[in-house]
Amino acid sequence: MRISFERTGGFAGISKIKTIDTASLPPNEASLLPTLVEAADFFNLPENIPSSAPGGDRFQYTVTVEDNGQQHTVTVSEGALPGQLRPLIEWLKHK
Amino acid sequence: MAQKKIKFKCKHPLRRCPICCIVPPHMLENVAVSGSPEQREWAFHTLNLSAQFRGRRNTVGDITFMPQPGEKNRTIYDAGGNEQLPGKLVRSEGDPPGTDEAVNEAYDGAGATYDLFYEVFERNSIDDKGLRLNSTVHYGEKYDNAFWNGSQMVYGDGDGDLFQRFTKSIDVIGHELTHGVTQHEAGLIYFGESGAINESMSDVFGSLVKQKVKNQTADQADWVIGEGLFTSKVKGVGIRSMKAPGTAYDDEVLGKDPQPAHMKDIYTGTKDNGGVHINSGIPNHAFYLAAMDIGGYAWEKAGNIWYIALRDRLRSKANFKKAAEITIKVAGELHGEASNEQKAVQNAWQKVGVV
Numbered sequence: 376m377r378i379s380f381e382r383t384g385g386f387a388g389i390s391k392i393k394t395i396d397t398a399s400l401p402p403n404e405a406s407l408l409p410t411l412v413e414a415a416d417f418f419n420l421p422e423n424i425p426s427s428a429p430g431g432d433r434f435q436y437t438v439t440v441e442d443n444g445q446q447h448t449v450t451v452s453e454g455a456l457p458g459q460l461r462p463l464i465e466w467l468k469h470k
Numbered sequence: 471m472a473q474k475k476i477k478f479k480c481k482h483p484l485r486r487c488p489i490c491c492i493v494p495p496h497m498l499e500n501v502a503v504s505g506s507p508e509q510r511e512w513a514f515h516t517l518n519l520s521a522q523f524r525g526r527r528n529t530v531g532d533i534t535f536m537p538q539p540g541e542k543n544r545t546i547y548d549a550g551g552n553e554q555l556p557g558k559l560v561r562s563e564g565d566p567p568g569t570d571e572a573v574n575e576a577y578d579g580a581g582a583t584y585d586l587f588y589e590v591f592e593r594n595s596i597d598d599k600g601l602r603l604n605s606t607v608h609y610g611e612k613y614d615n616a617f618w619n620g621s622q623m624v625y626g627d628g629d630g631d632l633f634q635r636f637t638k639s640i641d642v643i644g645h646e647l648t649h650g651v652t653q654h655e656a657g658l659i660y661f662g663e664s665g666a667i668n669e670s671m672s673d674v675f676g677s678l679v680k681q682k683v684k685n686q687t688a689d690q691a692d693w694v695i696g697e698g699l700f701t702s703k704v705k706g707v708g709i710r711s712m713k714a715p716g717t718a719y720d721d722e723v724l725g726k727d728p729q730p731a732h733m734k735d736i737y738t739g740t741k742d743n744g745g746v747h748i749n750s751g752i753p754n755h756a757f758y759l760a761a762m763d764i765g766g767y768a769w770e771k772a773g774n775i776w777y778i779a780l781r782d783r784l785r786s787k788a789n790f791k792k793a794a795e796i797t798i799k800v801a802g803e804l805h806g807e808a809s810n811e812q813k814a815v816q817n818a819w820q821k822v823g824v825v
Contacts, residue, residue: 435742
């Protein structure tokens with residue numbers, strides 16, 4: 376499984392991108408990542424999850440997961456993170 | 471003082487809540503603590519509104535509690551490294567400064583922003599009705615951001631490696647508070663060109679707060695947004711430059727400032743809500759050019775033209791062209807057709823390739 380994680384926006388508007396491949400992760404993390412993706416029901420999430428609340432300078436996250444020939448990209452506002460997706464985003468943020 | 475009377479808690483199982491409140495305050499408070507981020511924002515916003523309403527009720531019969539125009543009403547909360555808003559109340563209006571720099575900066579910066587809007591544009595707070603200014607500091611862990619969540623300002627401490635605390639720069643505070651003003655006025659949609667105008671308005675008035683505090687004329691100002699936010703490790707003067715968009719930083723780790731100064735370089739991708747913090751360079755530079763051409767204190771003429779456009783003329787879907795047309799028109803109304811001021815605004819938008 377390969378994941379690309381990009382953070383854009385925020386007050387500074389400075390983008391950060393990282394790519395993670397389970398093949399190069401230690402075994403415990405390599406098995407955790409697919410669990411987080413599954414818990415998020417990632418492949419069934421809409422491509423775009425914008426925030427309906429007014430505001431400014433929140434981060435925007437774009438996550439692409441590639442697994443077994445499947446690929447899906449979700450762009451989500453920090454202010455609209457669905458609870459199911461939060462553990463995956465938190466993990467990626469700290470990776 | 472009024473804010474002492476305004477409390478979030480509406481203790482009533484037996485007494486009716488004065489404004490009522492389809493969702494009882496205790497439930498809202500629960501949601502404010504344990505809900506999802508959006509639920510929490512909504513709950514906080516609602517509690518805040520009810521507190522204001524109750525504040526107004528409290529004023530009936532005792533007019534001295536009514537916040538007078540020009541009277542600031544600030545509260546600072548401490549999130550203590552968590553992401554729960556608003557956090558613990560640490561300073562209210564009139565309380566003396568404490569030992570926490572972030573608290574003091576958030577308090578003073580909100581005050582300076584209130585003063586600019588009140589003294590120069592005769593605006594009484596974010597909503598022009600004396601809305602209390604709520605800020606939370608120490609939000610999140612090594613959080614590299616400051617934001618406006620629709621009802622309050624929120625500041626992170628920065629990671630300490632690249633970014634310092636976000637209250638360090640007074641224009642950041644002015645920037646966040648201006649998002650509140652924009653929300654109550656033009657309501658510029660936070661995507662694409664309207665979003666970049668929204669961002670630019672925050673930079674313009676954020677910069678004017680700093681210029682007013684430093685008593686600088688347009689040519690004395692540095693026109694840098696977020697000066698002092700970077701640690702000494704980063705090669706850069708700040709986050710954005712209104713004078714020379716695209717030149718604020720050029721760093722091995724952070725990359726290069728991506729802001730365009732001209733329409734020919736406009737960003738058309740979807741990142742950052744369609745480049746709201748990228749393309750704001752274009753209207754930012756137009757404001758800078760107009761203010762420099764007019765001369766003197768930038769808030770007096772250029773600032774006023776932009777403020778009136780934001781308050782009375784711009785619609786939520788405005789694009790750069792519309793913003794240009796409107797500010798040129800407002801300049802003509804205020805200073806006369808073909809006046810130097812109108813020509814300055816017209817030339818500014820021409821130089822950045824919008825008209």
